[in-house]
Amino acid sequence: MREDDNAVVDLAGVRKEISLALVDDVAVGDYVIVHVGYALNKLDPAEAAKTLALFADLGGGLPDGAPVSR
Amino acid sequence: MKYIDEFRDGEVARGLAAAIRAEADPDRRYHFMEFCGGHTHAISRYGVADLLPANVRMIHGPGCPVCVLPIGRVDQAIRLALDEGVTLCTYGDCLRVPASDGLSLLKAKARLGGTSGDIRMVYSSADAVAHARKHPEKQVVFFAIGFETTTPPTAVAIKQAQALGLANFSVLCCHVLTPSAIASILESPEVRRYGTVPLDGFIGPAHVSTIIGSRPYEFFAEEYRKPVVIAGFEPLDVMLAIRLLIRQVNEGRAEVENEFSRAVSRAGNVKAQHLVAEVFELRRAFEWRGLNLVPYSALRLRKEFADFDAERRFHLDYRSVPDHKACECGAILRGVKQPQDCKIFGTVCTPENPVGSCMVSSEGACAAHYTYGRYKDFA
Numbered sequence: 479m480r481e482d483d484n485a486v487v488d489l490a491g492v493r494k495e496i497s498l499a500l501v502d503d504v505a506v507g508d509y510v511i512v513h514v515g516y517a518l519n520k521l522d523p524a525e526a527a528k529t530l531a532l533f534a535d536l537g538g539g540l541p542d543g544a545p546v547s548r
Numbered sequence: 549m550k551y552i553d554e555f556r557d558g559e560v561a562r563g564l565a566a567a568i569r570a571e572a573d574p575d576r577r578y579h580f581m582e583f584c585g586g587h588t589h590a591i592s593r594y595g596v597a598d599l600l601p602a603n604v605r606m607i608h609g610p611g612c613p614v615c616v617l618p619i620g621r622v623d624q625a626i627r628l629a630l631d632e633g634v635t636l637c638t639y640g641d642c643l644r645v646p647a648s649d650g651l652s653l654l655k656a657k658a659r660l661g662g663t664s665g666d667i668r669m670v671y672s673s674a675d676a677v678a679h680a681r682k683h684p685e686k687q688v689v690f691f692a693i694g695f696e697t698t699t700p701p702t703a704v705a706i707k708q709a710q711a712l713g714l715a716n717f718s719v720l721c722c723h724v725l726t727p728s729a730i731a732s733i734l735e736s737p738e739v740r741r742y743g744t745v746p747l748d749g750f751i752g753p754a755h756v757s758t759i760i761g762s763r764p765y766e767f768f769a770e771e772y773r774k775p776v777v778i779a780g781f782e783p784l785d786v787m788l789a790i791r792l793l794i795r796q797v798n799e800g801r802a803e804v805e806n807e808f809s810r811a812v813s814r815a816g817n818v819k820a821q822h823l824v825a826e827v828f829e830l831r832r833a834f835e836w837r838g839l840n841l842v843p844y845s846a847l848r849l850r851k852e853f854a855d856f857d858a859e860r861r862f863h864l865d866y867r868s869v870p871d872h873k874a875c876e877c878g879a880i881l882r883g884v885k886q887p888q889d890c891k892i893f894g895t896v897c898t899p900e901n902p903v904g905s906c907m908v909s910s911e912g913a914c915a916a917h918y919t920y921g922r923y924k925d926f927a
């Protein structure tokens with residue numbers, strides 16, 4: 479986190495300074511959707527887990543009880 | 549990378565593909581449009597279309613920002629640099645968009661020579677403001693293009709320039725709106741001229757929807773009876789969305805479903821929406837490449853921000869310029885033709901030497917087909 483609404487994000491190991499001017503309440507450790515140097519929204523880990531579960535569920539590609547994320 | 553790799557798992561993709569095959573009714577044909585260029589790119593890059601049964605077809609929509617930028621707007625940007633001597637800041641994607649007289653911003657840059665004009669690539673709107681701050685002796689114009697995703701960053705830049713009292717910064721605003729484009733595809737008379745597109749549903753854009761939310765699509769679901777599933781940009785997201793669309797069609801439903809709930813809510817990013825509403829207002833009409841004039845489909849700066857409006861500052865007029873005769877971008881952007889239907893696809897028109905805008909960015913339908921070799925499978 480820096481002054482003037484900026485923050486440094488880690489994009490697969492590449493560190494990049496982005497603007498948080500469009501989002502509220504972002505904390506260190508949060509995941510954000512980044513586009514043209516701005517965070518557009520925060521990523522909701524609980525919803526991400528639900529979608530991953532849906533892949534497994536609808537896809538039928540994983541046996542029951544298998545972890546959905548590697 | 550977390551939240552990316554899990555959404556690209558090949559094993560799960562095969563499972564989803566099997567589920568799609570099982571779900572799709574063999575006696576039916578399904579035509580779904582992925583509105584957004586990001587999805588077009590993902591579908592081509594990961595070969596999603598190859599995993600689908602023959603009766604499920606994906607149609608590319610007009611959601612690639614540089615593809616819908618008309619020649620007349622690129623001409624305006626070029627004139628600013630060549631004739632007005634401004635420093636034009638642009639996203640890298642715009643540099644090679646074909647304009648009039650065989651020019652593009654990139655080719656215009658080579659022509660600048662010793663003139664005072666300049667054409668610079670920026671990564672973000674903030675870079676353009678920073679450049680204006682550093683060079684008070686130069687007029688800096690940000691060529692602002694794109695859908696609802698790039699509009700809020702432009703609004704932030706304008707507010708920042710205002711707060712700093714920058715007298716040498718302005719914006720050539722070409723921001724366009726997703727819902728208007730979808731409406732135009734569903735009801736414009738041109739679609740009738742090209743023949744109707746059988747469309748059974750839409751994959752709603754990922755980034756755009758993080759800003760506008762899922763609510764704007766409810767109108768299309770209700771009014772046109774078309775299912776919409778908003779999806780993330782990863783291949784598994786797209787496949788799950790296809791499966792959800794098939795299910796809606798089979799069950800006779802037309803609803804808005806949100807596969808990208810990890811980043812999209814019904815209301816969207818309200819803070820960003822307020823900023824956009826404060827700085828911009830609707831244009832009565834705007835020319836889109838391939839879609840002609842679309843009513844209330846784009847934004848311009850409000851009077852309160854007139855000082856930062858490059859069209860006013862430089863008294864720019866707009867001249868519409870027809871596309872290259874052979875280019876089928878117009879039909880492709882509406883989903884009635886495919887890239888390989890264009891006579892010069894891959895021969896005269898290539899990503900190195902694009903004739904039409906769909907060949908410019910990796911999100912364009914022609915470039916995506918060309919780059920990932922999918923055009924062979926579709927022929």
Ligand code: SF4
Pocket residue numbers: 874875876877880887890891892893894897898902903904905906907914
């Ligand atoms: S191949 Fe080139 S000329 Fe043909 S439709 Fe695509 S962009 Fe236009």
